[in-house]
Amino acid sequence: MSEFRKGNVGGVDRALRALVAVALAAFAYVQLxxxxxxxxxxxxxxxxxxxxxxxxxxxxxxxxxxxxSKIGRPT
Structure with missing residues (x-):
């Protein structure tokens, strides 16, 4: 698998990115x-x-x- 395709964004990070994306798009639509x-x-x-x-x-x-981290988890 390519290095760029490996998941490196955790759950909280993903949720915050999605929330900021929606808020920024809404702000751009209304104000900019x-x-x-x-x-x-x-x-x-x-x-x-x-x-x-x-x-x-x-x-x-x-x-x-x-x-x-996946260390210590069974494979």
Whole structure:
């Protein structure tokens, strides 16, 4: 499996990303116009996608993971 496809976004992180994505998209729809709205929609889309997929390419590049450790769990 590719390094970018491995899950590295934990449950709480995923929930917060989804919540922020919805809030940012709603804020952009109500308050922003023009390029600022498009930029906010783009950020919201990235947050929503990483929340749905459970993997963040930036986390992979930085070597960060918010998933629980699988050490000690039976395979």
């Amino acid at each position: 116009a023009g390029p600022y709205a498009y930029a906010a929609y783009a950020v919201a889309a990235v947050l929503a996608a990483t929340a749905l997929i459970g993997s963040c390419p930036m986390y992979t590049l930085l070597g960060v993971s918010t998933c629980r």
